[in-house]
């Protein structure tokens with residue numbers, strides 16, 4: 053059982069986020085559990101203040117560290133990164149993080165039994181969260197979201213579908229984009245002729261060796277066109 057704890061100032065964002073597809077099935081099957089926590093629960097002042105002005109000046113507000121420290125202590129039972137058990141990961145979602153990849157998703161799916169996701173705000177999170185609490189700081193890509201919430205949904209989805217038993221067929225996760233360094237080959241289904249747009253002949257003929265060769269070539273072409281960077285470090 054893998055448990056996700058999401059810490060956010062927008063808990064309503066997640067109201068139905070995990071109620072679809074593979075995540076829903078994994079939840080129903082008891083493979084995962086998700087709990088969403090409102091950060092304001094750990095704000096002790098009258099106005100439940102989550103942010104404050106940056107030391108040193110500058111625009112915008114910074115998410116305060118102290119409520120996050122209290123939240124992590126309550127949720128994990130530990131006060132500092134060095135105290136967590138090996139299978140606890142505390143992930144800070146921020147544009148300054150390590151870029152999320154399939155191999156990082158696989159690492160989380162393999163190693164963790166508890167993943168705490170801290171949703172930052174784009175203007176920043178007090179750095180002591182990254183210094184003393186987070187085992188991982190993750191960005192889902194080189195663009196700036198207004199907060200880490202969509203990124204948390206992305207991480208949960210990518211990790212859950214790698215858990216043994218989460219996909220219909222145990223093997224399907226190993227044959228898809230990125231696990232072999234190439235993008236997926238193009239797929240078609242019926243009808244074979246859609247307004248004059250034809251499914252490639254080779255797929256209709258049932259010669260499996262030919263089909264395998266065609267798929268590999270097409271995957272290579274598509275990777276060259278859309279993601280030449282993937283070819284540089286793959287052994288294809």
Ligand code: ADE
Nearest residue numbers: 145146147191192197203
């Ligand atoms: N918060 C804002 N932008 C983000 C990004 N690209 N990835 C993760 N969290 C973020």
